[in-house]
Amino acid sequence: xxxxxxxxxxxAEMLCGTLxxxxxxxxxxxxxxMSDVLAYTGPxxxxxxxxxxxxxxxxxxxxxxxxxxxxxxxxxxEDTVKLATTCxxxxxxxxxxxxxxxxxxxxxxxxxVTRQSTQEx
Amino acid sequence: MASKVVFQxxxxxxxxxxxxAGESSIRIRAILKEIGIDATIIRRVAIAAYEAxxxxxxxxxxxxxxxxxxxxxIHLTVEDKGQGxxxxxxxxxPGYSTATEEMREMGFGAGMGLPNMKKNADxxxxxxxxxxxxxxxxxxxxxxxxx
Numbered sequence: 001x002x003x004x005x006x007x008x009x010x011x012a013e014m015l016c017g018t019l020x021x022x023x024x025x026x027x028x029x030x031x032x033x034m035s036d037v038l039a040y041t042g043p044x045x046x047x048x049x050x051x052x053x054x055x056x057x058x059x060x061x062x063x064x065x066x067x068x069x070x071x072x073x074x075x076x077x078e079d080t081v082k083l084a085t086t087c088x089x090x091x092x093x094x095x096x097x098x099x100x101x102x103x104x105x106x107x108x109x110x111x112x113v114t115r116q117s118t119q120e121x
Numbered sequence: 122m123a124s125k126v127v128f129q130x131x132x133x134x135x136x137x138x139x140x141x142a143g144e145s146s147i148r149i150r151a152i153l154k155e156i157g158i159d160a161t162i163i164r165r166v167a168i169a170a171y172e173a174x175x176x177x178x179x180x181x182x183x184x185x186x187x188x189x190x191x192x193x194x195i196h197l198t199v200e201d202k203g204q205g206x207x208x209x210x211x212x213x214x215p216g217y218s219t220a221t222e223e224m225r226e227m228g229f230g231a232g233m234g235l236p237n238m239k240k241n242a243d244x245x246x247x248x249x250x251x252x253x254x255x256x257x258x259x260x261x262x263x264x265x266x267x268x
Contacts, residue, residue: 034228038168039237051228058143059228062150062171064164 001025001110003067003090006046009104010094012069016081017090023066028110030102034059040113048101052076057083066090071098124191128152134177134184136203139227142178146171149188149197156190158263165241166195166261172234173199173257179224180204181254195261197242206249213239213247 003023007014023045030048031037037047037059048069049056057080060068067090070076075093076084084091094101106112130152132145150167158166170186177184181203189196206212213235220230239245244260 032228033231033233035172035231035233035237038172039233039240049228053227054140055143055227055229058147058171061147062143062164062167064160 001105001108003092005108006067006069006105007092009108010069010092010096010101012092012094015075015091015093016085017067017088017092023090025067025105025110027113028102028105029063029065029113030098037063037065042113044113046105046110048098048105050074050098052080054080054083056080057087057089060089061087067092069094069101071096071101124193127190127192128156129187129189132186132188134174134181134186134199134201136178136180136182136184136201138178139223142175143171145186146174152188153190153195158190158195162195162261162263166197169238169241169259169261170197172237173197173259175229176234176255177201177203179220179229184254193263195263197257197259197261199257199259200254201256202254205251205253205255206247207251209247209249 025045027044028046029037029040029044032049032051034055045066047060047065048071050071052070052074070093073095146167149170150163153163153166181201184199184201187198211217215236216232218230218232224230242259243262246258249255
């Protein structure tokens with residue numbers, strides 16, 4: 001799934017990002033706990049979260065995540081957007097809840113980090 | 122250690138410095154990428170380094186991370202001066218945490234830090250003295266699969 005498709009499906013607003021359609025989103029992670037995000041050591045392109053501080057950006061840099069969707073209409077601070085811009089991380093925000101967002105993406109083929117892929121590492 | 126040094130660097134970490142927390146680990150990730158290390162190993166080292174860095178920021182006064190790459194292994198040693206850990210067995214238990222509300226608001230303090238480090242490293246050593254500080258020694262093999 002491209003970011004444009006994701007943006008349409010979640011009726012999301014793009015906050016920053018440059019690689020718009022170069023990104024193929026296949027695997028997503030969803031959590032407000034950054035340690036949980038890091039606990040999934042397998043690959044994943046997208047994070048859905050309700051947390052908006054700059055540790056979200058750092059966690060994505062560490063975990064190799066390329067795009068973030070903030071749920072329930074949350075928006076990060078300017079500093080967080082600036083940090084995301086410097087590391088080419090796409091940020092989006094949707095008014096949908098975490099559950100609804102995940103459900104929509106899953107029904108359109110985006111998958112989670114499976115048990116198998118977390119155990120590979 | 123007889124092995125040749127490919128790269129090494131020390132990083133200073135300041136306790137309570139949430140604004141810059143993670144920068145050393147991101148630098149380490151970039152260095153490993155530059156050296157040409159396998160992406161899976163980079164992710165494991167970066168995650169363990171980041172969790173270790175966050176622990177120093179959250180719980181200690183100051184710390185030092187020594188990062189050393191040899192042709193066979195990546196070594197991370199994190200020493201901090203701080204409160205130390207009273208019961209290492211308990212701290213290693215997934216979900217156990219002594220985090221404050223501020224730390225939880227940052228998305229940390231889920232009690233997954235030390236277990237995450239152990240899971241990602243090939244060798245994980247921890248020692249701690251209450252009131253003095255904690256030392257972590259992590260080793261990652263560059264070739265072959267994780268033990």
